[in-house]
Amino acid sequence: MKVHDFYFELPEELIAQEPLKERDASRLLVLHREDGKIEHRIFRDIVEYLDEGDCLVLNNSRVIPARFFGVKEDTGAKMEFVLLKRIDKNRWETLVKPGKKAKIGARFLFGDGELKCTILENTEAGGRIIEFEYDGVFEEILDKLGQMPLPPYIKRQLKDKERYQTVYSKVEGSAAAPTAGLHFTKELLDRIEKKGVKIVYVTLHVGLGTFRPVKVEDIKNHKMHSEFYIIDDKTAEIINETKKKNKRVFAVGTTSCRTLETAADDNGIIHGKSGWTDIFIYPGYKFKAVDCLITNFHLPESTLIMLVSALAGREKIMEAYNIAVKERYRFFSFGDAMLII
Incomplete structure (x- = not known):
């Protein structure tokens, strides 16, 4: 078919x-x-x-509010992360844009630096495995910094x-x-x-x-x-x-x-x-x-x-x-x- x-x-x-x-x-x-x-x-x-x-x-x-916007630690370049799958407590499979800036070992900051992550490895589908660093409760930080990952065909922000x-x-x-x-x-x-x-x-x-x-x-x-x-x-x-x-x-x-x-x-x-x-x-x-x-x-x-x-x-x-x-x-x-x- x-x-x-x-x-x-x-x-x-x-x-x-x-x-x-x-x-x-x-x-x-x-x-x-x-x-x-x-x-x-x-x-x-x-x-x-x-x-x-x-x-x-x-x-x-x-x-979950799985879309994050952050910056590359060494250059300040703006980046977008979308959480796809939790692997364990602090490691996630993600989508990253632009991917060329997300090389293994690269570090990124979110918010006022209350959330950080490091790129650990690439995935077969073109995503990244990352590890987060933070103080406090991850879910509370997620709720504060994350945005709802609306489908690509929805162009308006949800109130x-x-x-x-x-x-x-x-x-x-x-x-x-x-x-x-x-x-x-x-x-x-x-x-x-x-x-x-x-x-x-x-x-x-x-x-x-x-x-x-x-x-x-x-x-x-x-x-x-x-x-x-x-x-x-x-x-x-x-x-x-x-x-x-x-x-x-x-x-x-x-x-x-x-x-x-x-x-x-x-x-x-x-x-x-x-x-x-x-x-x-x-x-x-x-x-x-x-x-x-x-x-x-x-x-x-x-x-x-x-x-x-x-x-x-x-x-x-x-x-x-x-x-x-x-x-x-x-x-x-x-x-x-x-x-x-």
Whole structure:
């Protein structure tokens, strides 16, 4: 299957630059997999599609303010660092711009020098392994000096940092938000729970690799980035019980979906576990755990549009996306939502 099979024309003005005032007021395109039927709703109507006994799976990862601006210690040259992955207490894998100034052994200062780092080694992907030096609590310094690493297609500065967090975000570690969950409010989750739907949480720390384009022509040759996930035994038990009763598992976002499919065995049984996943889901994949998916509208030719095509069928997804463009839906992180049922 070729990468161009997942291309569609997207006018730039449909890329949402900021979130709506009300989280659950986004539009919702409902795609019925069986017959391709499409409905146009508002996100808070999602309650109507969930039944008693179903299970809603949310990713509770929280975005860290992972973008830093500093200077080279010896020259004062300005530098940008983005934290990608924590290796241990003080060592991180990062992206650095401009990379040519970030040679092994180079030192950099942030703020008034309250945070320093040294370049330890280069990575295969072109990043750097760095080691931080500081006095005090790293997370407090991070919150003070760091900025939210918004996606490259969002050009406006976000006024309220919490709008790039889900209302249930809890476990810090993501470099990008699990954006399908941005539409939920606490009140909406209460309504869903009162309907008898079980709500559970998994953790997958989203990396910036989620924005990495597929550069190979044949998608089977694409190397997926890896991300850390956690699913506990209690959550696994609830999901397995849902499946046993022939009720449905709704994954909120491609991150929750990838976590569940990673943690499921060949019989569809979810196991509590944690680790790194580089699962790449594209058409032809047989889903083991996920029945329905709540997601946003994704970039053309991205691994994310390939994942949703695996669940609903490429032709149905491309048709739905073309309709979404025609109907002026808002796309990407702060855009509208889609329910595949």
